[in-house]
Every structure is written in structure tokens, then in C-alpha cells.
Amino acid sequence: MYGLLEVHNPENATSDIVFVHGLHGDREKTWTKNSVFWPQKLLPLDITDARIFSYGYDANIAHFWARPADNRLDTYSNDLFSQLNNRRAETPAANRPLIFVAHSLGGLVVANAMVDSASNSYQSLSSCIRGIAFIGTPHKGSAKAKWAQVGRQIIAYFGKSTNPELAKDLEEKSEKLAKIGDVFPKLLKRRNEEAKGRIELVCFFEGQPMNIGMIVDESSATLSGYESILLNGNHSEICKFGSRDEENYTKVVGHLMKWTREFENSGTTEEAKKVTNDAYFYGTNNGLQQHTNSGTMTLNFGMRN
Incomplete structure (x- = not known):
């Protein structure tokens, strides 16, 4: 269940939408409610001209809270961009607008990929990212202590499924996450200062606690300067929809529909127009x-x- 799964590919696709799950998640189950895998069953009914992918990886907490020397977050971020780059190169879609929908720490996989793209071969792919919907993704800046707090909450949530020894040195191991938290907002600021490079972004936060409390509360799930929206449900529920009539579904998909229309009507970049024409x-x-x-x-x- 790892890697890039294509769930919808219309002939007239004008954008790519990629779903990235969070810790202990799955590229299908994370987005499934009552047997409805909504990126495949519901989303194409509302956005008919988008190719849709779901990305899966080994989402063990130890791979996020790890020392930089053995951190696998870089591996997953690089693999995500590598697979996307290859798939987009197979068709005349290399410059097609790219939108991410990321749940929980899956948002850090995306953010880390964008940060690292400045120093690797995926700058062109990163420049095509035009929209990101973060769902319950923590944004704790450069403070390692705050990232360690998120780690303790997640360990408590998963309980016995996670090694409790990890809690002892979470702050030391949060160096990588603190770096992402520091650099990513600066990257967004630079992109937004470029007339053709602005990234549309929205942060959704959970409205109900889990049995141990809020996993990612409103203050953590939002980014200064960007829209934040409440979703009714706990951390696990807010990314799962079983019907197009659900309020949470209309909130999330409403933004995706708006973005895809805007990108198609206004064009994306001169390079994208060139590929199209x-x-x-x-x-x-x-x-x-x-x-x-x-x-x-x-x-x-x-x-x-």
C-alpha cells in the first residue's frame, strides 16, 4: 500500500490533486468512511477535470521523530516528488497545476519536499504547486519543545502501538521538524511575492477531541496569514467523508473546486500555457x-x- 496510487484520470485533466496521509495512516483507509474512498468515489463527481492520486508510505512515528542522521522523512518526501515527477513526465502534464491535500503529519511530508526541492532536482515540480489543503497538520515553527509536545500527544493517542521510550528524548529528536517549521513559512512568503508563483493555502482544524484531548488544536493547525476553517470531528474523523452532503466534505472540496477553476481560467504559468498550446x-x-x-x-x- 505504499507509493503513488492513481485513482482517477480523465482525458481532459487540467490539474493534478495528490492526497498524502498522516501517521499510522494508509493511502486509502485514511480517506475512507463507510467503505467510501472519497478521493475516488466522490471527488470526481465535483471536479471532473482533475487527475487524482493518493500517496502511501510507512507512517511510523519513529520516522518523524528521529535524529537527522537517520530521519526517513527526507526519504518519503523525496520519493513522493520522484514518483510524481515521473508520472507527470509520461504525459504532456509536466507543468500542470498541482494541488496537495494532506492530513496530519502528511502535511510535513509535503512541506519538507518543497523545502528540499530548493537544493535538488525537483524545483520545477515544486514551482507547479498552486494549492495546499492542510487537514489537522501541526505548524509549530522552530521551537523543538513545541514539536516534542505534539509527539507526546500522538504517542499518547496511539498508546501501546508505539514505543513509550520515544517520549524520553523527543525534544532532541525534533530538530528536523523545527527546521521545516522555520523554513517552510519563509518559502511560502517568497512564492507569494512572485506574481505567477502564489500558492493558495487553507488550514483545516479539528473541532472535537480524541479520548486524550485535542491532537492538533486550532493554534497549532493554522498558519499566520492564511485562512483557517473548523471541521466538525476529531483528528481521525476530519479527513473521512461518506457523502457529498456532509458539511465537512463541502468545506474541503469547495476550496479544491474554487482553485481548479481559477487555475484553469487564469492559466498557471507561461510554461504551463506553452505545454498546453x-x-x-x-x-x-x-x-x-x-x-x-x-x-x-x-x-x-x-x-x-
């Missing part, structure tokens, strides 16, 4: 086929299999 090529047995808005023609260069 210009020709693209792919290999055939006898040559190359050139696809344009007006048709297809085959160019024979005598190539062989």
Missing part, C-alpha cells in the same frame, strides 16, 4: 507523432524498435 511528441515504431490542437501527424525518421 504547443506541440508535444512521443515515439512510435516508425517515427514520432506530433500532437497539436489542430490534429496529429506522423514524422518518419526511419527509427526502429
Whole structure:
């Protein structure tokens, strides 16, 4: 259940939407209520022109609260961007607008991928990110003590399923999360200062406690300068919808619908417009086929299999 799962791919897709689950989550179960996997069963009914993916990874808490030397968060972030980059390169979609929907610490996988893209080969992919919906994602800035507090809450929530020894040195192990918490808001600020690079962003927070209290409360789940919206449910429930009539569903999907319409109507970047309007090529047995808005023609260069 790991890796990138394509759940919907219409012929007329104009954007990509990617779901990323949180700790102890699953690329399908996290988004499922009453056997309804809503990114596949419900979302395409409201957004007909988006290709939809769900990403899965080994979401053990030890991989988030770990020392930088053995932190797997970088591995998951890099794998997410690598798989997305490869899939988007297979079609004329390399510059298509990209939207993330991330639950809990899955939001940190996305944020970390964006932070690291400045120093790796995924800058182009990162520049295509136009919208992020954080659902119950903690944003604790650069304070390691605050990240350790989130870790203690999550350990308490999962109880015996998690090694209690982790709680002893969470603050020391929160160095990586503190770095993300410090750099990511600065990255957003830079992007928003670029006329063509602004990222639409909304933070959803849980309105009900778990049996141990709030896992990610409102103050932690919000980012200064961005819209924050209450979802009725606890930390585990706020990402699961069984019907399009549910209030939480309309809140989340309403933003996704608004963004996809805006991106399609206004264009994304000059590069994205170029991909849409210009020709693209792919290999055939006898040559190359050139696809344009007006048709297809085959160019024979005598190539062989």
C-alpha cells in the first residue's frame, strides 16, 4: 500500500490533486468512511477535470521523530516528488497545476519536499504547486519543545502501538521538524511575492477531541496569514467523508473546486500555457507523432524498435 496510487484520470485533466496521509495512516483507509474512498468515489463527481492520486508510505512515528542522521522523512518526501515527477513526465502534464491535500503529519511530508526541492532536482515540480489543503497538520515553527509536545500527544493517542521510550528524548529528536517549521513559512512568503508563483493555502482544524484531548488544536493547525476553517470531528474523523452532503466534505472540496477553476481560467504559468498550446511528441515504431490542437501527424525518421 505504499507509493503513488492513481485513482482517477480523465482525458481532459487540467490539474493534478495528490492526497498524502498522516501517521499510522494508509493511502486509502485514511480517506475512507463507510467503505467510501472519497478521493475516488466522490471527488470526481465535483471536479471532473482533475487527475487524482493518493500517496502511501510507512507512517511510523519513529520516522518523524528521529535524529537527522537517520530521519526517513527526507526519504518519503523525496520519493513522493520522484514518483510524481515521473508520472507527470509520461504525459504532456509536466507543468500542470498541482494541488496537495494532506492530513496530519502528511502535511510535513509535503512541506519538507518543497523545502528540499530548493537544493535538488525537483524545483520545477515544486514551482507547479498552486494549492495546499492542510487537514489537522501541526505548524509549530522552530521551537523543538513545541514539536516534542505534539509527539507526546500522538504517542499518547496511539498508546501501546508505539514505543513509550520515544517520549524520553523527543525534544532532541525534533530538530528536523523545527527546521521545516522555520523554513517552510519563509518559502511560502517568497512564492507569494512572485506574481505567477502564489500558492493558495487553507488550514483545516479539528473541532472535537480524541479520548486524550485535542491532537492538533486550532493554534497549532493554522498558519499566520492564511485562512483557517473548523471541521466538525476529531483528528481521525476530519479527513473521512461518506457523502457529498456532509458539511465537512463541502468545506474541503469547495476550496479544491474554487482553485481548479481559477487555475484553469487564469492559466498557471507561461510554461504551463506553452505545454498546453504547443506541440508535444512521443515515439512510435516508425517515427514520432506530433500532437497539436489542430490534429496529429506522423514524422518518419526511419527509427526502429
